[in-house]
Amino acid sequence: MKTEQILAEIREANLSYLMLAQSLIRADREQALFRLGVTEETAAMIDVLSPAQMLKIASTNTLLCQFRMDDNLVWGLLTNHGKPAANEGISRLHASILMAGRYDHAA
Structure with missing residues (x-):
């Protein structure tokens, strides 16, 4: 991938993220704080x-969002490596509980 293409994709991801974040915040602020981790x-x-401000911020060469799952336990629960499909719901619930606990400590 060429540098210009990577930067264009970062801008697109940033703008999408900002638009989603703003929409979530306006719809349900408490839920947005949890889901976005902000x-x-x-x-x-x-x-x-404003839309113009979002475009300007999105044009940076750095991604605005980041992965919040920073340990093997959460990644394993989300990807269900080696687990039957029947446990998928339980694994996702467990991962959500772990991440919610981390959000609660950060807030």
């Missing part, structure tokens, strides 16, 4: 961004 202050800033 603070109230960050949510307040995203909430008031």
Whole structure:
């Protein structure tokens, strides 16, 4: 992939993320804080961004979002490596509980 293509894809991902984040924040702020893993202050800033501001922010060469699953346990639960499909719901619920606990500690 060429650098220009990578930067264009980063801009697209950033804009999509900002639009989704703003939509979630406006629809249900508490749920958005949890799902996005952002603070109230960050949510307040995203909430008031104009379309022009979102385009400008999205044009940076760095991804705005990041992976929040930073350990093997959560990744294993989400991917269900080596587990039967019947346990998929339980594994996803367990992963959600673990990530919710981390959100609660960060807030």
